[in-house]
Amino acid sequence: MTALLEIEDVHKAFGGLQALAGASLAVEEGAIAGLIGPNGSGKTTLFNVVTGYERPDRGVVRLQGESIAGLSPDRVFARGLGRTFQLSRIFGRLTVLENMLVATQRRQTWLRGVLRHAGSAAERARALELLEFVGIAELAALPAGNLSYGQRKLLELAYVLVADPDVLLLDEPAGGVNPTLVNQIADRIRELNRSGKTFLVVEHDLGFVMDLCVPVTVLDQGMALCTGMPEEVRRDPAVLDAYLGGADEDEVEGAAEAVR
Amino acid sequence: MTGETSLLRRGGVFAATLAVTAAFVLFPLVFSNPTTTSIAFFVLIYMIAATAWNVFSGLSGYIALGHAVFFGAGAYTLAVGAEKLNVSAGWTPFALVPLAGIVAGAIAIPFGLISLRTRRHTFVVITIAIFFIFQTLAFNLSFTGGSSGLQTPFPLWTAVGYNQRFYYVALVVLVATVAMAVVVRRSRLGLQLLAIRDDEDRALGLGVRTSRVKLFAFTLSAIPVGMAGAVYAYFLGQIFPQFAFDPLFDITIALMAFFGGLATVVGPLLGALVLESMQQEFTLRFSAGGGIYLIAYGALFLVVILVMPRGVVPTLRDALANARERRAGSPGPGVRVHAPLRSRP
Numbered sequence: 001m002t003a004l005l006e007i008e009d010v011h012k013a014f015g016g017l018q019a020l021a022g023a024s025l026a027v028e029e030g031a032i033a034g035l036i037g038p039n040g041s042g043k044t045t046l047f048n049v050v051t052g053y054e055r056p057d058r059g060v061v062r063l064q065g066e067s068i069a070g071l072s073p074d075r076v077f078a079r080g081l082g083r084t085f086q087l088s089r090i091f092g093r094l095t096v097l098e099n100m101l102v103a104t105q106r107r108q109t110w111l112r113g114v115l116r117h118a119g120s121a122a123e124r125a126r127a128l129e130l131l132e133f134v135g136i137a138e139l140a141a142l143p144a145g146n147l148s149y150g151q152r153k154l155l156e157l158a159y160v161l162v163a164d165p166d167v168l169l170l171d172e173p174a175g176g177v178n179p180t181l182v183n184q185i186a187d188r189i190r191e192l193n194r195s196g197k198t199f200l201v202v203e204h205d206l207g208f209v210m211d212l213c214v215p216v217t218v219l220d221q222g223m224a225l226c227t228g229m230p231e232e233v234r235r236d237p238a239v240l241d242a243y244l245g246g247a248d249e250d251e252v253e254g255a256a257e258a259v260r
Numbered sequence: 261m262t263g264e265t266s267l268l269r270r271g272g273v274f275a276a277t278l279a280v281t282a283a284f285v286l287f288p289l290v291f292s293n294p295t296t297t298s299i300a301f302f303v304l305i306y307m308i309a310a311t312a313w314n315v316f317s318g319l320s321g322y323i324a325l326g327h328a329v330f331f332g333a334g335a336y337t338l339a340v341g342a343e344k345l346n347v348s349a350g351w352t353p354f355a356l357v358p359l360a361g362i363v364a365g366a367i368a369i370p371f372g373l374i375s376l377r378t379r380r381h382t383f384v385v386i387t388i389a390i391f392f393i394f395q396t397l398a399f400n401l402s403f404t405g406g407s408s409g410l411q412t413p414f415p416l417w418t419a420v421g422y423n424q425r426f427y428y429v430a431l432v433v434l435v436a437t438v439a440m441a442v443v444v445r446r447s448r449l450g451l452q453l454l455a456i457r458d459d460e461d462r463a464l465g466l467g468v469r470t471s472r473v474k475l476f477a478f479t480l481s482a483i484p485v486g487m488a489g490a491v492y493a494y495f496l497g498q499i500f501p502q503f504a505f506d507p508l509f510d511i512t513i514a515l516m517a518f519f520g521g522l523a524t525v526v527g528p529l530l531g532a533l534v535l536e537s538m539q540q541e542f543t544l545r546f547s548a549g550g551g552i553y554l555i556a557y558g559a560l561f562l563v564v565i566l567v568m569p570r571g572v573v574p575t576l577r578d579a580l581a582n583a584r585e586r587r588a589g590s591p592g593p594g595v596r597v598h599a600p601l602r603s604r605p
Contacts, residue, residue, distance in 0.1 A: 051465060073465040083465065091458035094451075102455040103466040104448075114444060114480075118451040163467060 004029040004198050005050070005081070005167050010059030010069075012045055012222075019045040020056070021222035025200075027167065032189060032199040034213025034230075036206065038243055042222040043202045044086060047169050051083045052076040063167065078105065082160035083169040086202075088152035092145030096136065096155055099144050100127035103162040127162060134158045134188055150181040157188065167198045174208045186212050210234065218242065284431055288424045297423035299540040301495065304430035306536040308437050308488040309509070310516040310528035315441050316481035317514065318522035319450055320474060321457030322379070325510040326371070326387030329394045330482040332504035333367050334360035334489025339410040339499055340403055349413035354429055357490045364486020365479050372478040376471065379460070391510060398501035409500035412493055426495045433491065437484040441525050444480070453477055454523065512536075519564055521571025530572060535560075 003026035012020040020042045027033045037043050048054040050061050052073040061069040068076055091099050101119040104127075119127070131137040134154040139147065144155060153173060160168060173189070174182045182205070189199060189212065203209045209216060210230040218225040218233060220242040226233060233239055288297045309331065317324050337360040342353050375386040398404045417425060444450045452473045455463040464470050493499045513528075516535050520527025535557065542553030568575035 053461070053465070073461070074467045074469050077465055077467040085462070089459050089462040091455050091462070093458055094454055098451060098454075101448075101451055102463060102468065105467050114447050114449045116448055117446055118448050159466065 003027060004064060005200065006060070006062040007046070007050060008060040008062075010046065010049055010061065011057045012042075012049055012054060013057055018222055020049065020059075022059070023219065023222055024224055025217055025227070027198060027200050029198055030193070030196065031215070032193050032201065032213050034209040034216040035200060035202045035219060036204075036209055036216060036233075036243075037219035037225075041219045041242075043219055044171060045222075046219065047083060047171055047202065050076075051081065051169060077163060077165070080164075080166040081169065082163060082165035082167070084153070084156040084160060084171055084173065086171040086175065088149070088156045090144045090147070090152050090155055090159075092143065094144055095141055096131065096144050096147070097124065097127055097140040099155060100131065100159050100162055103159040105163045127158075130158045130161050131155075133161075135184060150177040153177055153181075153185065157185070161192070165197075167200065168192075170199060170201045170203075172203055173201060174203055174205045182208060281435070288427045292420050292424070294419040294423050295544070297420070297427055299537055299544075301423060301427045301430055302540055303533055303536045304427065304434050305488050305492050306513065306516060306532040307529050308430065308434050309485050310513045310520075310532045311434070311437050311441050311525075312481045312484035312488075313513045314481075314517045314522065314524075314528045315444050316453075316474075316477045318517055318524075318528070319444070319453035319457065320477060322376070322474065322478075323384050323514060324375075324387045324478070324481075325384055325514060326375070326391040327482070327485050327513060328505050328507065328509040329367060329371065329391050330364035330485040331489035331492070331506075331509055332394060332398060332501075333364050334486030335493035335499050335504040336398065336404055336410070337363045337486070338490035338493045339412050342413050342494075343410065347413060349415040351425075353413055353494050354491075357429070357433070357487050360490030361483040361487040364489070365483045367486075368479040368482035369475070371482075372475045376474050376478065388507075388510070391505065391507065395501060395505035395507075398505050404501065407501060409498055411498045412496075414497050426491065430488070430491050433484060433487050438525065438529070440480065440484070444477070445523075445525060449473060449477065457523075515561065518571060519561070521573035521575075524571070524573045524577075527571050527573040 005025075005027040007023060007025040010020050010023045011018070023042060023046055025033075025035070025046075035043055035046070045054065049056045049059075049069070052068070052071050052075065055070050059069065060067060063076075063079055063081055066079075068079060068081070071079070091102060094102070098118070101123060104119065104123050128137055128140060131140055134157055136147075136151055136154050136158070139151065144152070147155060157168075157170070157173070170189070173185050177185065186208065189201070193199060199213075201209065201213055214229060215227050216230050216233045217227040218236070218239045225238055225242055226236050228236070287300060291297065291300075309327065313324065313327050316322065334357075338353060338356045341347070341356045341359060347353050347356070371387075371390055375383055375390060378386050399407055404410065415422070444453075452463065452468045452470075455466075455468060456470055456474065460470055489504065493504065496503075512535070513532075516531030517528040518531070519535060520529065520531035538560070539553050539557065542556060546552045564572065
């Protein structure tokens with residue numbers, strides 16, 4: 001059991017809708033694991049369960065061998081697991097730099113929380129360094145609400161990094177972003193990975209996933225259909241069926257194109 | 261911004277703060293007419309309450325309409341305390357003011373634990389509901405004197421000296437409250453509250469312990485309101501449940517903060533100054549038509565909301581910043597909509 005993040009037999013229902021029906025997944029340390037699946041297959045719900053936004057009905061989530069299922073999001077984050085959202089969620093009326101400082105982890109008493117300045121010089125320097133890394137340092141003083149969609153994705157990646165998490169869950173990091181920025185994001189992920197970060201990436205852009213991720217897991221109807229190298233997954237008939245079956249002609253061709 | 265201009269600006273802010281403080285200190289000496297100082301006293305009371313309210317509601321975006329609970333609790337703490345402890349009139353009853361703050365803070369904890377489980381509109385409604393529970397209690401509990409209210413000790417001071425003493429006590433509480441507001445605004449707590457305002461769940465996912473942060477700020481904001489209530493009760497000499505626990509108080513302090521600008525330090529002060537002195541003036545002038553001030557109040561409000569919906573202070577500040585940038589000729593990275601962490605109170 002060397003997996004850093006283990007998800008076993010997780011169930012989650014919303015009323016009559018079984019969003020997760022025994023999903024299992026293991027992310028090895030140092031991997032950039034991919035998670036794909038048709039719309040409504042439970043990818044985001046799985047992220048929500050793992051990061052504490054939803055409580056699983058049943059099942060186990062372990063980070064570094066310790067159970068984190070049912071912990072609140074702030075505690076999960078404190079354990080070293082950060083995430084980004086499909087629709088970027090930033091603090092629109094704070095500046096970009098202040099957004100970064102929110103994520104600063106500092107254990108302190110209440111009184112010190114009131115008396116100390118929002119960000120120490122070291123914390124500000126570190127925040128600027130990370131903004132430099134993702135390429136938006138020159139926007140540090142702007143209100144985050146003024147950022148473009150792609151810049152928000154970069155900011156979200158940067159502020160999750162503030163706390164130096166071991167594992168990052170990225171929900172559609174390339175969704176709706178222009179191709180240049182997509183490459184930039186992929187490069188940053190690779191670079192972080194080389195420095196020891198582990199990733200689990202949900203993405204609809206199959207080309208992006210196939211280039212970046214090993215291994216790739218396919219989720220369908222709340223269950224992991226298969227896991228393997230991108231080429232194996234690509235050829236798996238069950239995957240093609242899940243992805244392509246039931247879709248209309250255009251989508252089938254589009255998806256098949258992307259897979260090829 | 262270069263270090264030099266930032267230093268210059270900080271010096272300017274310091275000088276302005278000093279000048280304003282001096283004006284506040286000198287005011288009742290220069291204008292010693294009791295009618296004027298009485299208005300000034302009420303302005304200070306509302307400045308305390310609106311500033312304290314803003315520390316929680318302005319920063320977190322949780323619009324609380326139940327702070328009259330803390331005001332009333334403070335008022336009754338002084339009245340009941342003076343009665344039970346047989347406090348003689350004079351300066352001694354003011355010793356109960358900090359106690360009133362503590363009582364208000366103690367009430368804020370269960371109040372917050374219950375109401376802060378909800379958000380947005382539900383939160384507003386819950387705070388109003390809790391307010392009415394307290395008002396009903398004040399009418400019906402035995403130690404509050406029911407609807408006939410309570411008397412506070414009556415000091416034998418001259419009219420001029422009476423108002424001046426109360427004015428300075430209120431000023432001390434106000435200075436402490438503003439200091440708290442400035443410190444919170446610049447602190448990590450303040451940043452976390454602003455993050456909660458923008459996206460509470462995201463803040464939680466970044467490690468902000470939102471429940472604690474909200475409860476702490478809510479309690480902090482209750483304390484000065486309780487102290488203001490105590491000073492107010494002693495000033496009036498008697499309190500009744502409907503005035504100590506007044507729903508209009510809830511709305512008034514929220515409107516003052518809105519008027520001046522939420523999440524700013526100067527905004528609630530300006531709001532209280534303009535709205536409370538206006539209300540007092542109207543009440544004095546048209547004693548028969550108590551409703552006239554409400555009409556003028558409403559009209560002024562509509563104008564402010566139409567012309568500067570974010571409040572007076574943020575709108576003026578941005579206008580100034582834009583003008584300065586244009587004069588400097590620097591194109592800048594973009595239009596600055598808002599610069600929250602700047603140390604400009």
